[in-house]
Amino acid sequence: MNSVAPVPEPDATLVSVVMPVYNAQATMVRSIDSVLAQTYRQLELILVDDGSRDGSAAIMDAYAARDARVVAVRQPNGGVAAARNRGLQEARGTHVAFLDSDDWWEPEKLALQLAHMARTGARVCYTAYQRVAEDGRALAQVVPPERVDYAGMLYSNRIGNLTGIYARSLGEAAFQKTGHEDYVFWLDRVRRAGHAERVPETRPLAYYLVRGGSVSANKLRAAGWQWRIYRKVERLTLPRSAWCMLHYVAHALLKRNPLSRPV
Numbered sequence: 001m002n003s004v005a006p007v008p009e010p011d012a013t014l015v016s017v018v019m020p021v022y023n024a025q026a027t028m029v030r031s032i033d034s035v036l037a038q039t040y041r042q043l044e045l046i047l048v049d050d051g052s053r054d055g056s057a058a059i060m061d062a063y064a065a066r067d068a069r070v071v072a073v074r075q076p077n078g079g080v081a082a083a084r085n086r087g088l089q090e091a092r093g094t095h096v097a098f099l100d101s102d103d104w105w106e107p108e109k110l111a112l113q114l115a116h117m118a119r120t121g122a123r124v125c126y127t128a129y130q131r132v133a134e135d136g137r138a139l140a141q142v143v144p145p146e147r148v149d150y151a152g153m154l155y156s157n158r159i160g161n162l163t164g165i166y167a168r169s170l171g172e173a174a175f176q177k178t179g180h181e182d183y184v185f186w187l188d189r190v191r192r193a194g195h196a197e198r199v200p201e202t203r204p205l206a207y208y209l210v211r212g213g214s215v216s217a218n219k220l221r222a223a224g225w226q227w228r229i230y231r232k233v234e235r236l237t238l239p240r241s242a243w244c245m246l247h248y249v250a251h252a253l254l255k256r257n258p259l260s261r262p263v
Contacts, residue, residue, distance in 0.1 A: 012042040013042060013094050013095065013114060014042050014043065014044065014092060014093040014094050014095070015040065015042065015043040015044075015093050015094075015095045015096070015097055015110055015114070015165070016043070016044050016046060016087075016090075016091035016092060016093030016095070016096050016097070017035050017043055017044065017045045017046065017096075017097050017098070017099060018046050018048070018084055018087030018088060018091065018096065018097070018098050018099075019031065019032070019035070019045060019046065019047050019048070019087070019098070019099050019100065019101055020048050020050055020080050020083030020084055020087065020100065020101065021047055021048060021049045021050060021052060021056050021060065021083070021101045022049075022050040022051065022052050022056070022077070022080075022083070022101070023052045023053060023054045023056060024052070024054075024056050024101035024102060025052075025054045025055040025056050025059055027101060027102035027209070028056060028059060028101040028102070029059065030104050031099060031100070031101050031102060031103060031104050032045065032047070032059075032063055032070075032101075033104075034099075034104035034105040034106075034107075035099060035105065036063075036067060036069070036070075037107050038105070038107055038108075038109065038110045038111065039107050039108055039110075039111045040110040040111040040114060043069060043093070043110065044069050044070075044071060044091070044092060044093060045063075045067075045069055045070045045071065046071045046073060046087040046090050046091060047060045047063070047064075047070065047071065047072050047073065048073045048074075048075065048083040048084070048086050048087045048090075049072070049073065049074045049075070050075060050077050050078060050079070050080070050082070050083040051075065051076050051077030051078075056101075057072075057074065060072040071090060073086060073087070073090055079177060080100075080175075080181070081175035081176060081177045081178075081181045082175075082177070084098065084175045085174045085175055088172070088173075088174065091168075093168065094167065094168055094169075095114070095117075095165055095166065095167055095168065096165065096166055096168060097110065097113075097164065097165040098161050098162065098164065098182075099162050099206075100161075100162060102209045102211075103162045103206065103207060103208050103209055104206070104207050105162075105205060105206050105207075106204070106205045106206070108205065109127065109163075109205040109206060110165070112127070112199045112201060112205065113125045113127065113165050113199055114165075116197065116199045116200070117165075117167070117197075120197060122193070122195070122196065122197040123166060123167040123169065123170055123193040124159070124164065124165070124166045124167075124170075124186075124189050124190055124193045124195075124196035124197070125164070125165050125166075125196065125197055125198070125199065126144060126158065126159040126160065126163045126164045126165075126196060126197075126198050126199075127160075127163040127198060127199050127201065127204070127205040127206060128141065128142060128143040128144065128163075128198070128201070128202050128203065128204045128205065128206075129141075129142050129160045129162060129163050129204050129205065129206040129207065129208055130142075130204035130206070130207050130208070131208050131210050132207050132208065132209055132210065133210055134209065134210070134211060134212065139210060141204055142160065142204075143202050144158040144159070144160075144198055145158060145198065146197065146198050146200075147195055147196070147197050147198070148190065148195065148196050149190065149194065149195045149196075150187065150190050150191045153186065153187050153190050153196075154187075154230070154234070154236075154244045154247075155244055155247035155248060155251060156247060156248055156251035156252070157180070157182070157183040157186060158196070159186040159189075159190070159196060160206065160208060161182035161185075161186070162206045162207075162208055163205065163206045164186055164189070164196075166189050166193070170189060170192045170193055171192060173185060173188050173189065176233075178225070178228070178229075178233070179221070179222070179224070179225025179228070179229075180222065180225045180226060180229060183226075183229065184229060184233055187229075187234070219252070222252075223245075223248075223249070226245065226248050227241065227245060230244055230245065
């Protein structure tokens with residue numbers, strides 16, 4: 001029988017990693033293992049089952065039984081925003097990060113981010129990441145700029161949700177039930193923090209699985225969501241919304257190149 005990992009010390013910097021789970025039995029093991037293999041050990045992994053109908057719940061329970069850092073939570077199906085918000089409600093950490101149940105991290109990801117945040121005082125931090133096709137082919141490598149403020153975030157979401165981490169001293173926040181809910185969330189975090197910083201490493205520290213039928217793959221729908229964020233959520237003027245939209249389209253095209261560098 002596997003030994004149970006110890007609960008993190010209460011006085012340590014604790015990272016709460018929130019992972020929504022929905023019918024993810026085919027991919028979630030790699031995602032979970034990448035969190036538990038982090039060289040920074042003071043973490044909790046909050047798995048939120050969003051009404052799965054496959055074997056996801058059993059996998060969650062098995063991990064929770066052998067590692068005290070894993071918290072398994074169940075709720076009726078409410079969508080990814082509701083699942084992440086439930087994870088935030090359960091979180092005990094001083095810092096919060098997110099990982100979906102089909103993406104994964106390099107082992108040093110959290111350690112490098114926390115070290116950079118401690119060194120610079122940044123309260124929001126992100127990394128480069130690799131887009132990966134379902135057949136395992138490497139697609140674009142996304143290397144965002146070293147620093148971004150709110151104005152820069154309006155042009156493009158520089159913070160891949162799977163790469164971001166923030167200090168909870170910024171105050172609480174919740175995901176809205178809207179298109180590009182992760183973008184809206186990180187806009188709020190960066191606005192409150194004043195700016196966000198990328199770790200100096202330009203190699204990918206996270207891997208994003210691109211599914212052909214995913215909602216985010218529908219580019220016309222995504223553009224509509226972006227426009228709504230400018231006008232309805234951020235309440236920008238029509239001219240400024242149009243200007244930001246031009247930048248958004250340009251950056252979206254750049255991300256599909258084999259190597260996407262900051263511009």
